[in-house]
Amino acid sequence: MNLERYAESEIPTVHGPFRCIVYHVVGEPPPPAGTGQEHMAIVRGTVQGKGQVLTRVHSECWTSEVMGSLKCDCREQFHAAMDRIAAEGTGVLVYLRQEGRGIGLGNKIRAYALQAAGADTVEANLALGFRDDEREYSVAAHMLHSLHVKSIRLITNNPRKIEDLTRHGIQVNGRIPHVMAPNDHNRFYLETKALKSGHLMDFQGKEHLPEQADHPIVEGMDAEVLKVIRKYYR
Numbered sequence: 001m002n003l004e005r006y007a008e009s010e011i012p013t014v015h016g017p018f019r020c021i022v023y024h025v026v027g028e029p030p031p032p033a034g035t036g037q038e039h040m041a042i043v044r045g046t047v048q049g050k051g052q053v054l055t056r057v058h059s060e061c062w063t064s065e066v067m068g069s070l071k072c073d074c075r076e077q078f079h080a081a082m083d084r085i086a087a088e089g090t091g092v093l094v095y096l097r098q099e100g101r102g103i104g105l106g107n108k109i110r111a112y113a114l115q116a117a118g119a120d121t122v123e124a125n126l127a128l129g130f131r132d133d134e135r136e137y138s139v140a141a142h143m144l145h146s147l148h149v150k151s152i153r154l155i156t157n158n159p160r161k162i163e164d165l166t167r168h169g170i171q172v173n174g175r176i177p178h179v180m181a182p183n184d185h186n187r188f189y190l191e192t193k194a195l196k197s198g199h200l201m202d203f204q205g206k207e208h209l210p211e212q213a214d215h216p217i218v219e220g221m222d223a224e225v226l227k228v229i230r231k232y233y234r
Contacts, residue, residue: 002026003039003142015082018093019043023143039097041143042082045090048148052173054091055152056081057140057161059098062105070185071112077178081155084176092147094140101125102134137161141168 007022025037047053058081061074068075078093085091100108103125111124122132144152144165151171154162155178162172 003139003146005146013082015079015086016044018082018086021143021147023139023146025139037097039139039143040095041147042093042095043147044085044088044092047090047092049150050090051150051171053149053152054085054088054155054176055094055144055149056085056092056155056178057094057096057137057165059096059101059135062099063108070183073180073182076180080178080180084155092144092149092152094143096135096137096140098135101132102136103128103130133160137164138168141165141170144170 002025003023004026005021005023008019010017010019019042021041021043023039023041056077058074058078061072061078063069064072064074065078081093085093099105100111103111107128107130110128111121114124114127115121119127125132125134141164149170151173152165153174153176154165154172155176156162157178162175166172
């Protein structure tokens, strides 16, 4: 895969000024026809030739970041990462167009319909014929290489992200936890990510999740779904 770095500008934001660098996949139709293949590096300070660069690799979430959906914590994660990078003075947020954990916006809404009927996020993706997480991070690695970043400290809860970036030649020298406070609409989703997808989020003993030991029951769940849930909440 080849990426072309074709647009760049500094933009003032609520988090302070950031340099925005847009890439697209070579071989795809040129923008705007190929905007689905555009990705952005949001950069603070000078990262070229630097090591231990504070980095967040973030996948697009239209429902949360545009609509303000409460079903996930993506919007909060995005803004918390921007704040952290701004406070440090140097860092990169790599923004990837991988909506819905890589299944796309339409399938994400289909998955939400299945969740409303009682499935969790992993069960819904599997029911639609996808893996629990279809994202990949070779594009992010190419972008970081193009910025000449020597090594990173990654803001993430997802060990798969670390493994994938490492496999593509990125030196990850540390992980910074990125756990957001849950709400009543995304609590089950976050628990499922920890229990089934291996995300490193330990809610034990936290006052905001007193029901962690109980398996969640959603109206409309059938017997098979309940079996799966009880398996993971024993």
